[in-house]
Amino acid sequence: MQHPDDAAVFRLPGGDLLVQTVDLIAPIVDGAVDFGMIAAANSLSDVYAMGGRPLTAMNIMCFPESLPLSVLGEILGGAQRTIREAGAVLVGGHTVVDPELKFGLAVSGIVDDGEVLSIDRARVGDILVLTKPIGTGIVNQALRKGLVDDRAAAYQHSLRSMTTLNAAGARAARAAGASAATDVTGFGLLGHAAQFARAAQVTFEIDRAEVPVLDGVPALVAGGVVPKRSRENAESYRTRVAGVAGEQDAVLLFDPQTSGGLLVCIPAERLDVFRQAIGDWPLGVHVVGRVAARADHDVVVRSG
Numbered sequence: 001m002q003h004p005d006d007a008a009v010f011r012l013p014g015g016d017l018l019v020q021t022v023d024l025i026a027p028i029v030d031g032a033v034d035f036g037m038i039a040a041a042n043s044l045s046d047v048y049a050m051g052g053r054p055l056t057a058m059n060i061m062c063f064p065e066s067l068p069l070s071v072l073g074e075i076l077g078g079a080q081r082t083i084r085e086a087g088a089v090l091v092g093g094h095t096v097v098d099p100e101l102k103f104g105l106a107v108s109g110i111v112d113d114g115e116v117l118s119i120d121r122a123r124v125g126d127i128l129v130l131t132k133p134i135g136t137g138i139v140n141q142a143l144r145k146g147l148v149d150d151r152a153a154a155y156q157h158s159l160r161s162m163t164t165l166n167a168a169g170a171r172a173a174r175a176a177g178a179s180a181a182t183d184v185t186g187f188g189l190l191g192h193a194a195q196f197a198r199a200a201q202v203t204f205e206i207d208r209a210e211v212p213v214l215d216g217v218p219a220l221v222a223g224g225v226v227p228k229r230s231r232e233n234a235e236s237y238r239t240r241v242a243g244v245a246g247e248q249d250a251v252l253l254f255d256p257q258t259s260g261g262l263l264v265c266i267p268a269e270r271l272d273v274f275r276q277a278i279g280d281w282p283l284g285v286h287v288v289g290r291v292a293a294r295a296d297h298d299v300v301v302r303s304g
Helices: 032-049 069-085 136-144 153-163 167-175 188-200 217-222 228-236 247-253 268-278
Strands: 008-011 017-025 053-063 089-097 102-111 127-130 180-183 203-207 262-266 286-292 299-302
Touching: 017 032, 017 053, 032 053, 032 069, 032 102, 032 153, 032 167, 032 180, 032 262, 053 069, 069 089, 069 102, 127 268, 136 153, 136 217, 136 228, 167 262, 167 268, 180 188, 188 203, 188 228, 188 247, 188 262, 188 286, 188 299, 217 247, 228 247, 262 268
Parallel strands: 053 089, 203 299
Antiparallel strands: 008 017, 017 102, 053 102, 127 262, 127 286, 180 262, 203 286
16 A cells, blocks of 8 residues: 555455554553553554454563563553453563563454455545544643543543444444545544545545544643644644644644544445444544545635
């Protein structure tokens, strides 16, 4: 593939499509079990974004000598819980001594039917559906600064989002005849949308009012919580995105997500099918925009 898609795809001799990806992150929460669950969900997400189903996973751990081994066990236990929930099998892993704790998975999956949901296939006229609210990067920054704790509603909502697998969204995308999908992670909603649109040579029109945000996040931004990566993303994509109304919107819309939702292109008339297929999804199904013919920018944000 010529574009920065979510995972590598290899066609096996029998014709099946093998999806492979690897990811690891540094801790963003205090609890070791929660960190393991989040890191696993984040790694598995790339397979879902391609329309695949995870089969196997291997742990990748960088572990400091200064930490007790019980922490390592808790992280792996949290990850194993999420891997099992995904219906995948943990088949091994590797640990190295490192001054900075990092953890993730190498994941192999398969596309059971049809083609992968690569980002270069978005169709003009499709609607853009987002399956999780944004704002996890802002909450994590507030946690590091001591502005929220693990009892705060913003933290609990963020934790639920980051530990929720994108499996249901991937199934719904398939059922609704999606043309393309990606997961929203480190480049923020607008950064990933810009990559997505350019790969398909279209323009994404995003309705600002329809973009879901985690509870409590706007107040954190108004109080000055700004992840460094938000500013970096906004600067990197400033010539490719039009219509962002002010710094606070830029912070939100470029907020780097961990284990973010799927951004899916589907025919407008298939929205009910998507909603039915995703089932009792706790994080909402949000129509955040549409795919338009190629214009001057990759993404145009509409505020009114």
